[in-house]
Amino acid sequence: MGHPDENIYPTATGRAAETVEQHQEPQDLVFWAGWFCPFVQRVWIVLEEKNIPYQYKEVNPYKKEQHFLDINPKGLVPAIEYKGRALYESLVICEFLEDAYPSRAPHLLPQDPFDRAYVRLWVDHVSKSIIPAFHRVLQAQEPEKQKQFLEEYYVTLRAVADKVKGPYFLGEHFSLVDVVVAPWVIRDYILKEHRGYTREGVSPKWKDYVEQLINRESVRKTQSDLEHYEPIYARYLRDEAQSEVAKATRSGRGLP
Structure with missing residues (x-):
């Protein structure tokens, strides 16, 4: 999606802010996100649909943590860490979540x-x-x-x-x-x-x-x-x- 101007709201608002607040505890899956990004929202929807435990971390586009850049050298959200291993690209992550949590419904990719x-x-x-x-x-x-x-x-x-x-x-x-x-x-x-x-x-x-x-x-x-x-x-x-x-x-x- 890219980098917002510096006068842009720095964090999620409304319902999204409530969701962020509910996902601050450490989990096996860490979700590196930018609240404003539609590609991030794809992954976020999947996490919520399947009720997957995750920890939400907002990425500051002007001051990216070195750890985040180590995870995704492109410096773009979304990215995840799953049990210490990193993935990025929204569609790749969405399919990974289907495969990694097979018992969690709904199944967003059909079985056939x-x-x-x-x-x-x-x-x-x-x-x-x-x-x-x-x-x-x-x-x-x-x-x-x-x-x-x-x-x-x-x-x-x-x-x-x-x-x-x-x-x-x-x-x-x-x-x-x-x-x-x-x-x-x-x-x-x-x-x-x-x-x-x-x-x-x-x-x-x-x-x-x-x-x-x-x-x-x-x-x-x-x-x-x-x-x-x-x-x-x-x-x-x-x-x-x-x-x-x-x-x-x-x-x-x-x-x-």
């Missing part, structure tokens, strides 16, 4: 091999199509480009909406597809306020799906007050952000 591959296919769509499209809309400066990129973003979202069985992507079963989409729909109010996006503009089915996601308890418990996300995205709206995602979007490269 085909269904599991199908979920991974749509997770890949989120990573390669939805998130880059979101950032192109966010960072575009010219009105005609904003309009073009918004229509392209709608197309990527409709592809998912058309496959939603309801209430969640696979039906009653909450899966990793829902996990990876949720942080971005929480933040879509930024595009609504500044780029003309509406959930209805995607499709009525998308709007219904989003309502289910944002009201899921694990999503609500990992969400800070919306007004505290705004200063972070202001740099993207001006196309001044220097995060790896912002740089990749600006250059037309794939996201890191």
